[in-house]
Amino acid sequence: MAFKNKEDAAAYWSANVRLMLTLLVVWFVVSFGCGVILVDVLNQIQIGGYKLGFWFAQQGSIYTFVVLIFVYAKKMGQLDRKFGVEEK
Amino acid sequence: MDLQTLTYIVVGMTFALYIGIAIWARAGSTKDFYIAGGGVHPVANGMATAADWMSAASFISMAGMIAFMGYGGSVFLMGWTGGFVLLAMLLAPYLRKFGKFTVPEFIGDRYYSKAARIVAVVCLIIASVTYVIGQMKGIGVAFSRFLEVDYGSGLLVGMGIVFVYAVLGGMKGITYTQIAQYCVLIFAYTIPAIFISLNLTGNPIPQLGLGSTMVGSDTFLLDRLDQVVTELGFHEYTTQSRLSQLNMFVYTMSLMIGTAGLPHVIIRFFTVPKVADARSSAGWALVFIAILYTTAPAVAAMARMNFMNTIEPNKGEYMVYDERPQWFKNWEKTGLLAFEDKNGDGKVQYSADKTVNEMVTVDNDIMVLANPEIARLPNWVIALVAAGGLAAALSTAAGLLLAIASAISHDLCKGVFMPDISEKSELMASRIAMAGAIGVAGYLGFNPPDFAAGTVALAFGLAASSIFPVLMMGIFSKRMNKEGAIAGMIAGITVTLLYVFQHKGIMFVASTAFLGDLPQNWFLGIEPNAFGAVGAVVNFVVAFAVSRVTQAPPEHVQEMVESIRMPAGAGEAQAH
Secondary structure, three states: OOOOOHHHHHHHHHHHHHHHHHHHHHHHHHHHHHHHHOHHHHOOOEEOOEEHHHHHHHHHHHHHHHHHHHHHHHHHHHHHHHOOOOOO | OOHHHHHHHHHHHHHHHHHHHHHHOOOOOHHHHHHHHHOOOHHHHHHHHHHHHOOHHHHHHHHHHHHHHHHHHHHHHHHHHHHHHHHHHHHHHHHHHHOOOOHHHHHHHHOOOHHHHHHHHHHHHHHHHHHHHHHHHHHHHHHHHHHOOOHHHHHHHHHHHHHHHHHHHHHHHHHHHHHHHHHHHHHHHHHHHHHHHHHHHOOOOHHHHOOOEOOOOOOEHHHHHHHHHHHOOOOOHHHOOOOOHHHHHHHHHHHHHHHHHOHHHHHHHHOOOOHHHHHHHHHHHHHHHHHHHHHHHHHHHHHHHHHHHHHOOEOOEOOEHHHOOHHHHHHHHOOOEEEOOOOOOOEOOOOOOOOOOOEEEEOOOHHHHOHHHHOOOOHHHHHHHHHHHHHHHHHHHHHHHHHHHHHHHHHHHHHHHOOOOOHHHHHHHHHHHHHHHHHHHHHHHHOOOHHHHHHHHHHHHHHHHHHHHHHHHHHHOOOOOHHHHHHHHHHHHHHHHHHHHHHHOHHHOHHHOOOOOOHHHOHHHOOHHHOHHHHHHHHHHHHHHHHHHOOOOOHHHHHHHHHHOOOOOOOOOOOO
């Protein structure tokens, strides 16, 4: 089982890297963005008892991380099947 | 039944369970010993990884650190979870596809160099040994505080338990005990948190309770906490930064990269059957970790609140020392709490002002360990916390010891010194290496060296500045070669170690520090523990530059990189 040709291999890899970079942007925004750099701005907004920036730093970023990994696993599974390189 | 007996029963039962698993899950081959036979279900591996990862520090110390750092404690929450995103996308699936037994083995093959493999073994051993000392101390301390056996005997019992299941079962025994240990530690952590959240906010889910109003009032818990701490002269809880925004940024990044580069976590992903499983298993690991990590900030804020309410029930009305509760007396005995009546009025004043403050010692660890007692929870909950703390320390210790033992028996014995060793002898060698590693870790637990205090800085700094970049470049850059990788690793480690040593002393002997460990001496105000990310950047830059002016890696190595980028054909991990 392998790629049909060189073009397929390159297309698979660049799709993988693109997906990864997209998800890593989200990873960066929720933690370093909302939790650190923009924390003071977001703290102006209050949701329940939580200041929003504080919530991102101590709760929201962690929930987002979990979602990101499962999205990655699912999308990569689809990509593997599309290119016929999934494991049997 | 008194607390002491109850604690013995609960801890005894968990230990019997671990031993039972050890007898059931013995290793019959090197493949069993190194990667649990390679057939662990991704959800099961996720649970084992969670226990492997969450150490005595996560269980006992983290909530207490957050309680006193407020918002600044977020670096640990984000740093120690965000690394799993990097692990899932950048390393785990590819290293699983590579399909061998250890992290140095990948580095040796990818960079076609025994020297690179040996450098990796050295980094792995330093990072893991420093980390394991912390677990050994955790085991000894948990025994001495809850079971009132002395530190040394406690340590011996803990070593004995690890010895049985790690030497007999290797990764196989460790995997199944870690699953049991995860269950014990997560119950022990969440049950007190649920009770406390109910008491304070009426909401049984701590993650929601933290954002709720206090029982019998319409003031939000966090607003009330902010108000109380500022009245005592501390910085506002929800905005208290850790030195500076830049420092928080770099610290969080260092912990994330370090987490993704720690070998004892990476090797857990070698145990699942497929590449696709390695991806989803990282997600499951983070689910199980997130249960504790999102509860911890609630425990932190609520414990701090309870603690201050006990000392100062109403504004300006302080607790009389002679009427202090039983838990206060118990923890005074351990030295984790200390009171000094500075103004001689027999009452306990607590303040940010050091000249007035009479709570001269409040150890971070109190916030989790004494939490059930402060909240007046039943004795069985306290017994459970003891078992949970031990489970957290034992599971992480076992994972680290396996990483050390496999690096010695597989990378050094089989890979470098005795390539012709038979499978059976290698299995024996790995058991001996495991026994030896337990002995060394125990010895260092009894006689913690000067550098024990700086273990976190060293383990995360090394993983972040050496192991993570070299693995990532090995997968994502086909052009990266032996010269670049070795130069990068050495440059990354050197920068990180120099920075840590110049502020904390050479090998953490404080008198040899040539620059005091003070914020004004720090480069851009970055604390030494946070410097791994800077080391990683140096590693990347040096490796890139060196690889451009030296020869490209040989054809077969470039083909190997092609092959690890494609899931198909992984099959089972193979001995070679």
